[in-house]
Amino acid sequence: MARAASTGEMPRAYDPGSVEGPIYKFWNESGFFRPEIDHSKKPFVVIMPPPNVTGELHMGHALTIAVEDLMVRWHRMLGEPALYLPGSDHAGIATQVVVERQLASDGLSRHDLGRDGFIERVWSWVDDYGDRIYRQTERLGASCDWSRKAFTLDAGPALAVRTTFVNLYKKGLIYKGTRITNWCPRCRTALSDLEVKHQDEKSGLYHIRYPLEDGSGHLTIATTRPETMLGDTAVAVNPDDERYSQFIGKSVKLPIMGRSIPVIADEAVELGFGTGALKVTPGHDPTDYEIGERHGIDTVNILNLDGTLNENAGEFAGLTVDEARTGVLARLEEEGILEGIEDFNHAVGHCDRCDEVVEPIVTDQWYVRMGPLAEPARAAVVDGEISIVPERFTKVYLNWMDNIRDWPISRQLWWGHRIPVWYCEKGCQIVEMEDPTSCPECGSTQLERDPDVLDTWFSSGLWTHSTLGWPGDTDDFDYFYPTSVMETGHDILFFWVARMIFMAIENTGESPFHTVYLHGLVRDPEGVKMSKTKGNVVDPLELVDIYGADAVRFALTTGTSAGNDMRMNEQRLEASRNFVNKLWNAARFVIANLEGATGLEDWQEPRSLEHREDRWIVSRLNRVADQVDSHMKAYQFGEAQRVVHDFLWNEYCDWYIEMSKIRLRTGDVPSPLPVLAHVLERTLRLLHPFLPFATEEIWSRLTAVLPEVEDPPEAAMLAPYPQADPSRYDAEAEGEVGSVVEIVRAARNLRAEFRIENNQQLTAQLAVANGTSSVFQDAMGFIESQARIALEVTPSETSGQGSADQAVQVLNAGTLAVSLEGLVDLDEETERLKSELADLRKYQVRVSKNLQNENFVNRAPEEVVDRERDRLVSTEARIERLVEILDRLAG
RNA sequence: GGGCGAUUAGCUCAGUGGUUAGAGCGCUCGCCUCACACGCGAGAGGUCCGAGGUUCAAAUCCUCGAUCGCCCACCA
Numbered sequence: 024m025a026r027a028a029s030t031g032e033m034p035r036a037y038d039p040g041s042v043e044g045p046i047y048k049f050w051n052e053s054g055f056f057r058p059e060i061d062h063s064k065k066p067f068v069v070i071m072p073p074p075n076v077t078g079e080l081h082m083g084h085a086l087t088i089a090v091e092d093l094m095v096r097w098h099r100m101l102g103e104p105a106l107y108l109p110g111s112d113h114a115g116i117a118t119q120v121v122v123e124r125q126l127a128s129d130g131l132s133r134h135d136l137g138r139d140g141f142i143e144r145v146w147s148w149v150d151d152y153g154d155r156i157y158r159q160t161e162r163l164g165a166s167c168d169w170s171r172k173a174f175t176l177d178a179g180p181a182l183a184v185r186t187t188f189v190n191l192y193k194k195g196l197i198y199k200g201t202r203i204t205n206w207c208p209r210c211r212t213a214l215s216d217l218e219v220k221h222q223d224e225k226s227g228l229y230h231i232r233y234p235l236e237d238g239s240g241h242l243t244i245a246t247t248r249p250e251t252m253l254g255d256t257a258v259a260v261n262p263d264d265e266r267y268s269q270f271i272g273k274s275v276k277l278p279i280m281g282r283s284i285p286v287i288a289d290e291a292v293e294l295g296f297g298t299g300a301l302k303v304t305p306g307h308d309p310t311d312y313e314i315g316e317r318h319g320i321d322t323v324n325i326l327n328l329d330g331t332l333n334e335n336a337g338e339f340a341g342l343t344v345d346e347a348r349t350g351v352l353a354r355l356e357e358e359g360i361l362e363g364i365e366d367f368n369h370a371v372g373h374c375d376r377c378d379e380v381v382e383p384i385v386t387d388q389w390y391v392r393m394g395p396l397a398e399p400a401r402a403a404v405v406d407g408e409i410s411i412v413p414e415r416f417t418k419v420y421l422n423w424m425d426n427i428r429d430w431p432i433s434r435q436l437w438w439g440h441r442i443p444v445w446y447c448e449k450g451c452q453i454v455e456m457e458d459p460t461s462c463p464e465c466g467s468t469q470l471e472r473d474p475d476v477l478d479t480w481f482s483s484g485l486w487t488h489s490t491l492g493w494p495g496d497t498d499d500f501d502y503f504y505p506t507s508v509m510e511t512g513h514d515i516l517f518f519w520v521a522r523m524i525f526m527a528i529e530n531t532g533e534s535p536f537h538t539v540y541l542h543g544l545v546r547d548p549e550g551v552k553m554s555k556t557k558g559n560v561v562d563p564l565e566l567v568d569i570y571g572a573d574a575v576r577f578a579l580t581t582g583t584s585a586g587n588d589m590r591m592n593e594q595r596l597e598a599s600r601n602f603v604n605k606l607w608n609a610a611r612f613v614i615a616n617l618e619g620a621t622g623l624e625d626w627q628e629p630r631s632l633e634h635r636e637d638r639w640i641v642s643r644l645n646r647v648a649d650q651v652d653s654h655m656k657a658y659q660f661g662e663a664q665r666v667v668h669d670f671l672w673n674e675y676c677d678w679y680i681e682m683s684k685i686r687l688r689t690g691d692v693p694s695p696l697p698v699l700a701h702v703l704e705r706t707l708r709l710l711h712p713f714l715p716f717a718t719e720e721i722w723s724r725l726t727a728v729l730p731e732v733e734d735p736p737e738a739a740m741l742a743p744y745p746q747a748d749p750s751r752y753d754a755e756a757e758g759e760v761g762s763v764v765e766i767v768r769a770a771r772n773l774r775a776e777f778r779i780e781n782n783q784q785l786t787a788q789l790a791v792a793n794g795t796s797s798v799f800q801d802a803m804g805f806i807e808s809q810a811r812i813a814l815e816v817t818p819s820e821t822s823g824q825g826s827a828d829q830a831v832q833v834l835n836a837g838t839l840a841v842s843l844e845g846l847v848d849l850d851e852e853t854e855r856l857k858s859e860l861a862d863l864r865k866y867q868v869r870v871s872k873n874l875q876n877e878n879f880v881n882r883a884p885e886e887v888v889d890r891e892r893d894r895l896v897s898t899e900a901r902i903e904r905l906v907e908i909l910d911r912l913a914g
Numbered sequence: 915g916g917g918c919g920a921u922u923a924g925c926u927c928a929g930u931g932g933u934u935a936g937a938g939c940g941c942u943c944g945c946c947u948c949a950c951a952c953g954c955g956a957g958a959g960g961u962c963c964g965a966g967g968u969u970c971a972a973a974u975c976c977u978c979g980a981u982c983g984c985c986c987a988c989c990a
Contacts, residue, residue: 036952221987228990246990296989303990310988369990383988415918419985422917426986513985548926550983582928582937587919588984590926594939601938601952612949661928665937680949768956774944775956781945808947809955866934878970887932887971894933 033614033724037607039571042720047161050719055740056168058104060502067098067105068506070487071160071167072519073175075114077121077152080159082545082553082579082591083512085563088165089576090542090660091510093712095166097655098507100711100744106503107166108490110173111156113149115439115479116210116218116376122148122438138437138474145438159564164572164715166740171499173490175482176440183489184440184482185456187530192444192454196392197432199452203305203312204386204431205372208330209379212435213388215478216428217518219381221370228367229352230298232360233258236274236283242267243362245297247369248307249355250347252277253336254325255284257303259314262288264299279354280337289314307383326384328435344382389433389442389475393525397427400525403534409524411539412658413586416513423517430522432478439476446471484522487535494530506536513541513586540658543588545579550590566596573714574600580713581664602668603717606710609676610721613699616687617728626700627732634686635801637698638756640679643670644702649747651709660713667709675702678764685804700729705745715740762795762836763802769832770810773841777830786813788829791837793818799837812841819904826911831856833905835897853912860905867898 050056058066069091074084091107099105122145123133133141153174160167173180191197205214229249234241242258255277260267270286277284284303291314292301305315305322315322325336332339332347339347355361372381401424403409404417411417433442445453447462448469461468482489487509491500505527509520520539527535546552547559554560566575577599583589617623632638647670654663679702683695704725711718722739736742766789779785789799799806799816806814819837827849829840833856873879873891880888 033949035950244990248990291988291990293989301990308988308990310990313988370987419918422986517986544984550926582926584928584930587927592926592939594926597952598938601950604952605950608950608953610949615949657930659930665928669937676949677954684948771955772957778944781947781955811947862934869934873971876970880970882970883932890933 033607033611035608035611037571037604037717039573039603039716040568043162043164043572043716046716046719047164050166050738050740051161051169053737055738056107056166057170058099058106058168060498061104062502064102064104066503066507067095067101067103068503069095069107069508069510070490070506071107071109071165072511072515073110073112073173073483073486074156075117076111076149076156076174077118078114078156080156080163080563082561082563084160085163085575086542086545086579087510087512088160088163089579090540091508092163092165092167092576092715093580093660094508094510094540096712096715096740097744099166099740100708100742102743105166106168106171108171108173109157109160109165109167109169110486110490111153111175112479112483113174113176113439115434115436115476116212117479118145118148119436119438120210120376133437141437162564162567162572163576166715171490175479175486179492179495180482180485180489181440182495183485183493183530184477185443186494187481187485187526188443188477189454189456191391191529196395197389198392199387199389200429201385201387203307203309203383204388205381206328206384206386207374207377207379207381208326208328209377210374210436211328213386213431213433214374214381215431218375219372220375221372223368224371225366225368226371227364228297229355229364230362231278231302231355232362233275233278233300233302234360235270236276241360242270242275242286242300243298244300244302245365246302247367248304248348250332250339250344250351251304251307251325252302252351253280253332253339253347254304254306254323255280255302256305256315256321256323257284257318258286259289259292259301259303260286260299261292261294262290264292264294266299278358278360279351285320287314287318287320289317306385309383312383312385322385324385326382328384330379330382344380388431389444389473391430391432393427393429396525396529397424399528400424400521403524403528408534409537409539412541413584416516416539416541416586420516420521423521430478432481433473433475434478435474436476439479440482442473442475442477444473446473480518480522483519484526485530487523487527488531504531504535505533508538508540509536510540510542513543516541538658541586543583543586546588546590548590548592550588561591570596570600571603571716573603573717576715577602577664577713580660581668583661585658602672603714605672605676606707606714606717607721609671609680610703610707610725612680613703614725614728617696617700617725620694620696622694623697623700623730626697626704626729629697629701632698633693634695634698635756635759635798636679636682637693637695638753639760640675640702641698641751642753642757643674644705644745645747645749645751648705648709648745649749652747664713667706667713671706671710675706678760681809682802682805685808689804700725704729707739708742708745711739711742759795759798762798762834763806765834765836766799766839767806767809769834769839770806770812770841773830773832773839773843774810777843777846779843779846781811784811784813785841785843787815787839787841789814789816789837789839790819791816795836831908833859833901833908835901838904838908849912853909856905856909856912860902860909863898863902863905867895867902870895870898 071091072087095105095107136144188197205219207214226247228245228247230243230245232241232243244258258275271288273286274283275286291310303311303314303320305312305320306324323335325332327333330344332342334340339350374381401421404420411420443454445459447465447467449465449467451462451464453459453462459470487506488504491504493500523535544552551559563575574596578595632641647666650666651663683699686695707718707722719739791799796816796818803814827847828842828844830843830847830852832839870891874895
């Protein structure tokens with residue numbers, strides 16, 4: 024085998040730091056992450072949501088990678104060619120903001136560098152930091168195919184962007200329009216609605232008097248933004264508002280500005296709000312813009328693109344919005360027309376990236392016409408071609424698609440895909456695959472390219488197919504598209520997932536994936552969303568340093584379910600680390616015993632299992648494999664992990680290994696070694712998707728001390744995922760070993776209760792039903808070692824328990840009487856047994872009531888009824904024995 | 915204004931109609947038992963938010979309500 028690790032003594036504690044690096048290198052250099060195109064097999068494909076190229080991994084990324092990688096590894100082990108394609112995003116605004124901030128600390132703006140200089144600056148930033156995110160991804164153990172990694176500004180994705188733009192333009196689905204848009208004065212760009220975050224803020228609701236032109240009185244309007252009155256071009260009232268019907272059609276004189284504006288009637292005005300009269304500012308309010316359109320009202324823009332007021336604001340020109348507000352209010356006060364101020368909360372839009380207050384401004388922007396694109400994207404989900412996990416997000420998705428508005432895609436930025444539109448001096452638009460040199464309509468060679476770039480999400484929306492070579496007719500696209508599962512946070516369902524769906528259907532005619540798996544947010548230990556400004560972000564790499572990558576991954580995916588948020592805390596991480604260490608030590612024990620041992624030939628598939636304990640643990644292993652399989656298929660990864668975790672810790676370690684020690688010590692046959700090895704090896708495979716590093720390391724050490732099998736897997740990550748073999752199910756062995764466990768527990772319980780010193784050997788009688796004593800005879804050595812008790816097994820007929828020198832446990836398997844001369848207080852013992860009897864009777868009543876109910880017996884499934892009958896029988900038997908003992912104690 | 919989620923042990927959470935409802939951490943008691951103190955053993959701890967309903971059977975499905983949280987939306 025190619026790797027040098029996994030020799031030498033296994034340390035007492037698992038040391039992820041020394042294991043993870045070499046293992047990752049081994050996997051990667053062996054080409055295990057690169058799937059082979061095999062047309063006889065259906066591939067499994069996950070495209071990684073591309074993180075910001077200049078960013079750093081945060082816990083959300085770690086969760087993304089943990090979930091995606093476990094799916095990919097699972098499918099790879101199922102024998103499917105599995106592609107996990109990594110990449111990064113140029114992240115237009117986000118990156119530009121970061122670089123601009125850096126410039127600002129040197130007192131520069133992007134304009135000081137100029138467009139080319141600025142872009143060069145960003146690229147050098149990308150060159151310096153662009154690989155960091157990939158190295159971090161590797162540290163988490165992501166099994167992605169680095170030979171296919173992609174960046175949104177690479178030539179391939181760029182061609183996909185160009186192709187898509189040209190196609191949509193020619194179909195009339197991309198158009199340029201003048202309308203009111205969200206504008207970030209700091210970023211100096213238009214934003215889509217999704218990029219604006221509303222926050223409730225305290226502000227006043229100002230009542231302002233507008234005098235009628237004819238001097239016959241006044242109208243009082245109410246507004247939260249008094250400064251925008253400088254751009255008012257009408258006052259609107261509801262047509263049904265009797266208070267104002269007499270004013271409709273008249274004019275008022277706009278205070279300060281002095282111009283005459285009409286009073287109009289529009290349904291959009293609410294009767295009950297404010298004064299019922301609305302100042303109409305079509306230039307700076309979306310509702311007012313619509314009212315203005317309906318009534319043919321003028322639009323006055325009073326803002327510059329940097330958020331200061333322009334010459335249309337008269338004496339307030341040059342001020343910021345805040346300054347203008349103060350100034351306007353002072354003027355209104357002076358003129359005595361500010362009637363009053365109400366306390367009021369309203370939602371103020373902020374730029375998602377820089378948090379600046381967003382201003383609605385009328386500008387020219389490029390839009391994608393959404394109606395025709397949304398329709399098939401909606402149908403894909405309705406028809407079940409794409410399913411969303413958890414299902415509840417289906418409704419959220421459909422609701423958004425149903426209310427979709429055209430998507431503004433132009434951004435007044437420099438960093439991104441430049442819009443492929445050229446204008447000639449006569450104003451023709453030229454949109455072609457090739458850069459034009461002259462205008463095809465007028466022949467002009469004086470061409471100018473549109474200065475704007477596209478919304479980042481335009482290129483991200485193509486990610487499922489642009490990364491695979493589309494629009495080229497490549498082998499990758501042919502084989503790996505459509506992809507399988509899109510796994511990402513529910514916070515970008517609209518931003519990204521929805522857009523991928525309609526872009527992909529438009530471009531390829533197919534849905535880009537069959538399943539969307541949405542994970543929740545990773546929160547801090549107090550449940551607060553992690554954010555840089557709050558200073559509560561945790562660096563996943565720091566956690567990897569402390570706990571190991573496996574533990575971090577396990578902590579992220581255990582005890583959680585799709586769509587639900589989780590809190591990350593130290594205890595969670597410690598518990599996961601402890602589990603990895605438990606696995607390590609179990610393996611350490613098994614491997615130490617295997618070294619130099621013989622007779623291990625059939626460890627891979629033990630043929631006949633003669634020993635009850637072997638049949639039991641192999642039966643359990645197969646049932647666990649079955650449960651894991653169904654949980655994985657249902658995307659219940661946390662449950663799948665829990666099932667293997669519990670099996671390994673509670674059954675394999677706590678019981679099977681302890682049982683095996685008896686045979687190992689005595690040399691009794693059959694040796695437990697083949698089964699110890701078999702079950703451990705299969706459990707390593709079951710756990711591999713969740714704990715890739717530790718399982719790989721242990722697997723290689725384990726297989727090194729076992730006889731080589733035919734055609735061995737090259738690594739744990741390539742070993743077939745264990746499938747349940749129902750012929751290995753053994754209910755009898757499970758029941759019998761369960762009885763032995765019950766006895767041991769009962770004896771330990773008595774020891775603890777009566778505070779018997781550990782080193783004090785006890786004797787006990789175990790009365791069991793006829794025909795079952797061999798089970799306990801066989802397990803005698805184990806029971807004695809576990810409970811430190813010398814056991815005498817007798818058929819129940821000879822039972823004589825119930826004396827002052829015995830403490831008794833009445834169990835399903837039989838009655839255990841531990842001799843405790845002089846230690847048993849007869850009254851206390853009687854009380855203890857009586858309370859147990861009461862519990863049993865309560866239960867018996869419940870069960871028998873159920874069984875007396877004809878409806879239950881007739882309607883419940885047979886197995887449920889049978890189980891209930893069994894319960895009744897065993898409970899009644901216990902009651903009988905308990906009564907007998909109490910009688911003897913009393914008599 | 916719509917929509918969604920959560921409410922289960924002291925804490926954080928699993929549990930997607932059928933065990934006397936589980937885990938981790940914490941707590942109590944006892945243990946350095948020859949794989950593991952990142953451990954072992956024994957315990958305590960729960961009107962599954964409330965009220966109705968459906969069902970042979972409800973933590974689980976339905977209705978209403980409460981509390982907390984999230985998303986969407988142009989009431990200035």
